[in-house]
Ligand SMILES: [Fe+2]
């Protein structure tokens with residue numbers, strides 16, 4: 501790019517000398533002998549450097565450079581001045597009005613070099629400004645992309661979560677059908693699984709757990725005995741005492757249930773709850789399959805065990821009638837700490853205290869999703 505430099509001096513001889521000096525430089529040289537004329541030229545020509553004398557009629561060099569700074573901030577400003585105006589010129593430098601000061605009489609080579617430096621300085625400032633602009637634009641673009649990306653990720657995550665929930669619900673419905681089929685093997689246990697799910701979820705709510713946990717407890721409760729599908733009907737419906745072999749077969753059902761659910765990745769969190777719903781809180785060998793103790797037993801399993809027991813005790817069996825709530829309360833209290841987690845028993849006692857017979861009403865229609873929203 502060819503540079504244009506404007507010289508302003510009221511002495512024509514000085515302007516002529518400068519023109520002569522710069523004849524062979526790759527520059528366009530403009531000259532003005534008055535400040536107003538200079539401003540007029542700047543308005544018409546793209547100019548990169550202005551060099552002005554200080555003492556001129558009508559408007560001083562410093563005032564001219566102030567105007568230039570205001571109207572054309574990119575133009576590099578310099579003063580060419582005699583020693584007599586030095587204090588003014590130094591003041592101008594200090595106020596940031598000018599890039600360099602050249603003294604009269606000047607050294608030709610120095611003046612040429614200074615003009616070149618001024619042009620380079622101008623180009624450098626332009627380049628820096630351009631780069632800043634590019635950086636700013638890229639930053640904006642990047643921010644924009646980030647915003648869009650965040651939005652998209654949020655949207656996709658939400659969709660995935662919804663799909664996941666849909667699939668989970670669909671699987672639960674399917675496996676619920678299986679659980680109902682299991683209950684139906686024995687006329688006495690019809691509806692058992694669903695009721696255990698309901699009781700367990702009410703317990704979880706009473707214990708103050710959040711929605712997700714309550715839902716997990718419900719699902720695990722409904723599915724807890726799904727492994728009984730593997731137990732022979734004759735064993736399940738046998739009204740008499742079970743032989744050790746038959747009892748061993750029954751004891752397989754938590755593990756079989758876990759195995760049924762294991763391949764369903766959507767129900768991964770349900771599997772351990774089902775596997776351990778017959779562990780005893782004290783870790784004794786009356787619990788199975790792993791004889792876990794206390795906190796080792798998944799909390800939903802501990803909750804389900806209480807719900808399961810209450811449901812079983814308050815239902816008729818071929819070998820006994822349903823127990824009264826008082827008997828249930830006594831049993832729960834008696835085995836609190838050994839078979840049952842005392843915290844779960846306490847929650848059960850609180851619920852029975854408030855709801856009494858209502859808690860075990862057999863015709864309770866239950867919609868977990870409505871129940872959780874409520
Ligand atoms: Fe069971």
Ligand SMILES: [Fe+2]
Pocket residue numbers: 692696724725808
């Ligand atoms: Fe059960």
